[in-house]
Amino acid sequence: xTSTHExxxxxxxxxxxxxxxxxxxxxxxVLFPDDVPQQGGAGRADAGEGSRSDDRARPAKTDDxxxxxxxxxxxxxxxxxxxxxxxxxxxxxxAMPDGIAVDEELLDALGPDFRELGLTNSEAQKLADRFxxxxxxxxxxxxxxxxxxISKWADxxxxxxxxxxxxxDGTVRDSRRFVNTMGTPALREYLEASGGGxxxxxxxxxxxAGALIREDDPATGGAGGTGRPVDPAHVLFPNxxxxx
Numbered sequence: 318x319t320s321t322h323e324x325x326x327x328x329x330x331x332x333x334x335x336x337x338x339x340x341x342x343x344x345x346x347v348l349f350p351d352d353v354p355q356q357g358g359a360g361r362a363d364a365g366e367g368s369r370s371d372d373r374a375r376p377a378k379t380d381d382x383x384x385x386x387x388x389x390x391x392x393x394x395x396x397x398x399x400x401x402x403x404x405x406x407x408x409x410x411x412a413m414p415d416g417i418a419v420d421e422e423l424l425d426a427l428g429p430d431f432r433e434l435g436l437t438n439s440e441a442q443k444l445a446d447r448f449x450x451x452x453x454x455x456x457x458x459x460x461x462x463x464x465x466x467i468s469k470w471a472d473x474x475x476x477x478x479x480x481x482x483x484x485x486d487g488t489v490r491d492s493r494r495f496v497n498t499m500g501t502p503a504l505r506e507y508l509e510a511s512g513g514g515x516x517x518x519x520x521x522x523x524x525x526a527g528a529l530i531r532e533d534d535p536a537t538g539g540a541g542g543t544g545r546p547v548d549p550a551h552v553l554f555p556n557x558x559x560x561x
Contacts, residue, residue, distance in 0.1 A: 491527030
């Protein structure tokens with residue numbers, strides 16, 4: 318069921334969160350750490366430096382440029398009047414933050430109710446801003462909890478008696494072998510996007526399956542393998558005798 322927030326507008330929420338033991342930022346991707354997307358902090362810093370250099374390079378304004386623009390002032394006054402007016406037709410104009418698009422259908426449906434309540438456009442804007450702030454804070458909180466959950470899965474897997482500790486490096490190698498050999502790019506993408514690749518039970522089964530296809534003469538389909546074709550049923554159920 319779509320939430321009211323999603324129907325009004327979907328924010329570009331950064332779901333990276335400070336995970337437990339992760340030092341902040343994106344939760345650790347234990348199977349494919351090189352696939353974690355990079356944050357755009359450097360780009361934002363460069364943009365900020367560029368804007369400062371632009372300011373320094375901007376020439377001083379002439380007297381004509383410093384003269385107030387009456388047409389601009391009239392426009393600002395008109396905009397102010399519009400904001401303080403109750404739209405007679407119930408058509409409200411709301412400005413959304415970056416990453417959030419107005420749901421025009423919902424706004425058209427609520428407009429008559431806003432008008433009946435006597436809300437000016439600026440008052441409707443204030444309600445929208447407050448609603449978005451509350452929903453964004455909730456989304457950030459959910460993202461933080463989920464990031465901590467994913468990081469805890471990784472910590473639990475590394476500490477697991479069967480697959481962690483001294484066995485961890487081999488566990489990761491076997492798990493990668495299985496995902497890369499028997500899986501698809503879509504599976505790997507899902508594991509990375511969902512954080513499921515950090516779950517101890519998924520790592521456990523991937524490692525067991527990867528160990529089954531680790532042979533001196535790897536079957537066709539393995540990494541660099543040139544031997545006999547592998548029977549998928551035998552990989553999953555190696556103790557079952559073949560029929561016939």
